[in-house]
Structures are given as structure tokens and as C-alpha cells.
Amino acid sequence: MGKTAVEKIFSNKSGIDAYAGDYVISTLDYIMINDITGPIAIDAFNSIGKKPVKDKIVIIPDHFVPPKDINSAIQYKKVKDFALNNGIDNFFDLGQGGVCHQVMMEKGFAAPGRLIAGADSHTNTYGALSSISVGIGSTEAGVIFATGKMWFKVPETIKININGKLNKGVEGKDVALHVLSKTGHDGATYKCMEFSGSSIDDLEINERMTIANMTTEAGAKCSFFNTDDRTINYLKNRVRGDYNIVSSDDDAVYESTINIDAEEIEPSVAIPNSPANVSPLSAVNVEIDQAYIGSCTNGRIEDIRKAAEILKNHTVNRKVRLMVVPASQEVYNQALSEGLIDIIVQAGGYFSGTTCGACLGGYMGVLGPNEVCISSTNRNFIGRMGDKTSKVYLANPKVVAASAILGRIGSPEEI
């Protein structure tokens, strides 16, 4: 019987002939923690009383870094001290790292055929680079520190075929939102979402990362994209060590298949309070207080280039604050050298250092009562970015930039 890519990778990593539904104990290639999930993982690890499997551990403080208050400084210090005291080489401190998932990809940890766990729900993102990467909790991250292994249930796979030429103005984010409108917020719970088809082949790696990232919002355990020239190009000069290209067999068994015609995908907006509550952009007319570009979903250099292209020679609406927060130090440095920061600040935008910050309502752009934000991030739950009466609309970075100029949610075509 044929296997899906995820069944093959779990088989390789557990040493048994595994299929969907099997419980396996698998060896991880890497385990990643951040400053929020890390302290609990470290306590769990310490209570086991073993030596850490150093080479597999990656520590990337990002959520409340630079620290927003004394308590977050204590958490940050705890993961930093753990890394330094245990000789963890893969520690990316302020100034070298960024949002954990972006760093995991740009520093070459994510690669085809690898099994990676991260104590953060958006770990799904590295499926864009043909890894099986799963979000897990903190206690189990601490167990992986000690053992290098973890229990998993091998997931079924939903195949998503998208064929045809994407419409003008449609980005990876719109593809992700369209897929969410089909699956709902829990339609892929426990499952792997595997993407294929000519539209996917045509998408650049950064757009695939956005789609992979948002599979978390359908409840998926992981995502998977096949390896192609774009993947190999991205990995060049980044990837650490060897990797193993894996793909699903022709006779693999899928839980279900969703076929999408690229023509049916429009520029879209997720309406509060669910990322799966999707509307065509053309049907949304809402005034905004804040426009936010950043996060592991859409804070990459390509996203900042798109924003700068729209903002060039325009001014941010005086009712609106535009915040642009790069997903990593590398993205920041690139934006600086390309002159993008200059364009954004000339337009009246605020450009900051990298952090998860306001995406999760932490700091650096928290919303007040009844405020409305258009955001390139991944979640719009009640109170996600601030007060429980505030509202978050999710869209692609071009729409966010255009909306910042317009003062309401609108299309780049209007600029």
C-alpha cells in the first residue's frame, strides 16, 4: 500500500512501517522553544534529571522580546541562562534571531524529510520546505530535550489541489484564507494538509510559507509541500546538514481531497472572530485605527517589499497608525539595505525591530476598546490583539498597506 509523505517521514523517524492512525515514538531532528513556552519546558526537563540532547535544541526568544515588563524579562532570562549554561549553540538572542518560525527556516533548520517539533502552534510553517513540523506543548518539549524523542499519532492527510493561474491581486494569504473558508476552523484537526497543483507550483516559497503557516488555523497537525527548484534555491547557503527528499506515492491513501480552481480565489479578508470567517475584499468596507504588517505569517522581506511598493509617494491616513514589524533580524537588515524602511517611514509608518509583539496582543501595538485593526497576521479571535471589544481583520500585506493609506479596508487597486 502506498504512503503519504507524512506516513513516510514518521516511518523513517520511528523505524517502523507506520500508517495513519498508528502511535509511534519518533526521533526528532530539532526541538524549538521560545520565551513563552520555554520556561515550562525547562522546568519539565530539569525534573527528569538527564543531560540535554544539545544539538537538537533550538532556542529563539521572540514573543515578549525585547522584554515588555519585569515578568517577561524573567522568562527571557530563564531561557537565555538555560542556553548559555548548557552550551546550546543554537540560541538566537535579540539582534540575531527574530520570530521563531522565520528563524527556523532562514537559518537552515527546516529542510525536506525532517521531523521538527516546536513549542508554538505555528510550527506547521516548515511544511513549505517539505519538513513535517508540528506544534507541541512545553512539557513534551522538555521531554524531547532529555530524550530526543516524542510520541505521535501518524495523521491522515487531506490533499488540496489548486490548479490554474491565480487572479491578479491574489497572494499566498488569499489562498490560505480561501482554503480556510472550505475547511472551517477545525476541518483539518489532527490532520496533515498536503498542497499540490499548478497554482502551488507557480507560488514562490514565501507565499507557500504563508499558506503552511495558516494550516494551524484549520486545526492541522502539519502541512506538506513537495520539494521543487524553488525549495532547493531557498535552501542553498542556508540548510544545515543533509536532507532527504520525500513525496507521497501515487497510490497513497488520503482522508479526503479538496479541488480548487484558482479562478475562484479572490483577494480576501477574514472577518472577526475567526480566521475561517472569510469574505471577498470587495464586500468589506470598514474604517480602521491600525494597520499591522508582520508576524510568522506575513512579515518576510517579500511582504515588506510589497508594502513599500504601495506606500511609495503616499501618506498613511491621519486616523491610522501603520506598524511594520519584520519577522527576523535578517529581514530587518535586508529591508534597511534595500531602502524599504526609508520608504515606509517617509509615508508616515512606524517601522520597528523584530518581535511577535502585537500579533498576540502582547505589546507594541495593542488595541484599545473598540479599535479596529487590519493585520497581515494569522488570528482574529476575541481580544487577540488587545481589548475584548477590539476587532482584527486579516488580509494580505498589500491590502494592509493600501488600507493604511485609505483609512478603511480597501484594495491596492484604489491607490
Add this chain to the structure above:
Amino acid sequence: MLSEIKGKVWVLGDDVDTDAIIPAKYLVTSDPEELSKHFMEYNDPELAKKIGKGDIIVAGKNFGSGSSREHAVITIKGLGVSCIIAENFARIFFRNAINLGMPLIEAKIGVKNGDRITINFNESKIYYMDKFQEFKKYPDFLKNIINEGGLINYVRDNQW
């Protein structure tokens, strides 16, 4: 061995996400008592005070969706909740609960706040009002982790 839980229920809806269970602004600590004060406070600021030790949460579908924050389970454990029953659970929440030794049951039962129910794990049945509802047994692998009180004890006692 977990055999029986009796308690008073608190009924919650569908898609209770981790930002609702414990908003991110409180993730500056992992202290169960401190976190538990803020359980579902955006929905009902008084709820955390009303839930007592040994009470049972009964929810709809996709309980615990959203973030990987283990704080969501720690918050509920901090309230003293003995078991969570939901139609189904979001996957990281499910893992975190099992790994922290919090019993979860996938079932749909028609109860209201304050009803008293009995969960019999040997029979895999929930008794409520004058009715009962069967639920699916855990696979042995997960049962062993729960019976050991969580993953830490399990890996201390078992070689992987």
C-alpha cells in the same frame, strides 16, 4: 488507576480558543493559581470564582483551539477541574492535557450548569440525569501516560 469521577458541570460552547481560556497578556507567569483567576474572563469575569475543586467542564466542538500554550491546561488545572468533556479537542490542547495528566473525554452530553454527573472509566460511561452516554476508551498508550500522572512520570519510569 483512574476509575471514577463525580462532579458538578460547567457548560461552555464550541470553539473555545486558548486566547479565551487564558489571554496572552497573562503569559508572563506559569503559576496555576495566578493563571486560574483569569479563566475565560473576557466571556464571564465571575466564572473563575464560581468553578470549584473537582468540577467538570463540558464543552462543544474544537475545545482549546489556537495556541500551543500549555498555560491553557495549567489554568484549568489551577481551578481544580477534574475532567474536561468535549465533542472534540484541538490537537495541541489534547496533547498538553494528556501530558499533564488531565483526563479528557470526547463525548456529547446534554447537561446544564450545576448538573451533577458521574464518569465511570472502567465502563467508559458518563451517567447524567437518568441517562448514560458511552465514550471511546483511550488507546493503552495514552491511558498509561494518564495513569502515571503525566508524561514526566511516564518517561522517568519507562525507557524510550
